[in-house]
Amino acid sequence: MKCEICHTADVETVYIREESGKQRELYVCRKCAAREQEAAASRKPPRFIISAGHKGRSTFRPVLDLLFDKAFDIIDHAIKDKFRPSVDPSCPSCGLTRNEWRKNTTLGCPVCYRAFGRELLPLILDEQNADRHVGKVPPKYRMTAKRDELKRAIHAAVEKQDYERAALLQEELDALQSKSKRRKS
């Protein structure tokens, strides 16, 4: 599996990124993980400023700041834990979560391809160097597949400004659609 950030190196570690209060697991290479950690550290505001008192004498302020920060952190975590929304997306049909799929590499049901499509398509393209099926079509879907193919061919012909070919293909598509309508009626 390739790194989800650079898409070139192999996955070596898991990095948890916080995005608008939600946690997201990323499977990344070591370099990208280190870069992400650095970027996260630079984004973090300083928690408190240790200020020296007048004439070099220390005051209680830093200690108090530290205590308040800790107290707010504890309350913040408690609230977040209680009302945290589900951050792990899941398949609406079989309930398989993204993390379960990433751990087992097997999907739960055919609907998972739609549910995790955004992540799956680059993965398929990376593994197989293609992400569009060419080949056998089940008899039930043959008409739909032919229609889609014609639509794509019309689009390509129009882009090439080959309007004659586009018109011919459009006629073919119309004939196909009327044929399927007749069959349905």
Added chain:
Amino acid sequence: MKFRRKKMTSPALPGALGGLLRLSRNLDGEKFPSWASKPERERTKEKILQAAQEIDSTATFIPFDTIHQVEGFAPFAEGSPADSSSSGVIVFTSNPDKRITVNGENHLELEYACNGIDLMGIWSKLDEFDTLLSERLDYAWSPRLGYLTATSANIGTALLAETLVQLPGFHLLRELNAVTTALDRLDYRVRNIDSTECPFPAALYRISNRITIGKDEETFIKNVMRVTEKLLKREWMARLRVIFNHSVFLMADYVGRALATAKSAFLVSQSECIQLLFILRFGVEMNLVKGITLEEVDEILGTAQKAESVQAQFGDGFDIPEFQLEQAYADFLNFSIQDVDIELNY
């Protein structure tokens, strides 16, 4: 010492042992087997079995629980199906080369095997069978991604085109690593299936397609066939290089050692027996062995896969049960190849 060449004709495709085509299919609206519950898997099995019996009334379901009891049953392709009563294989008495694995990694895997590597010859039969099944079963299919499978690694055509080859020429020249690396770079999967129980590697390899999407089924099959043919031609050249650039003794030593083990061993496991027979087959192909023909070796290989027959025929008179099968196989080998010997014809 100089040997006069007696016969040196290349067999059609030396080392071509077998071929297999497998189409993985899943039913729409059902969970994939690894995530499905037992009743769900049972329901899927019933649907598939009913459809198969409508097409061919000789279809019989054998669960994986009891498959070891079936005489001579050997898996066509490697896989890790769930071991339960709802997972198994549908076999057809009318055609033993045809088979459906149910609830393995996918709901159904249609398999067709052949003896040589003529995969295009069996593709038309498999395609026809798949079309008949698709009229009765609702397959999970997407216009963009094709046939949807449990893992994204074989999506699209969901086709596995595989050939089984023997490459002892490359093994003797120690060039197998270069061959497997080259095939790997060309997006073919190469797996060595030699048993670790046998000290003599038979150099048995399975070659299959790794890419399953972006081209049609026939292109994938033709590519695997073309690569296998080229590889086997190179293998033949490698065998000739062993004889003429090195020495015929290198090859004779390899076959002779295996033959000596086969003749004198007292305990031989089934996988070791098969491997030794494959080395003997190579010796026959290269005209290094007298007293047996290629057809006879293939026949012995066929019998060697039926453990129960071997045990029934040769397993009498042994008291220690854990060694009974090994002793039976040793006796079977001794009996089958007693008149076979090395003959240097070059």
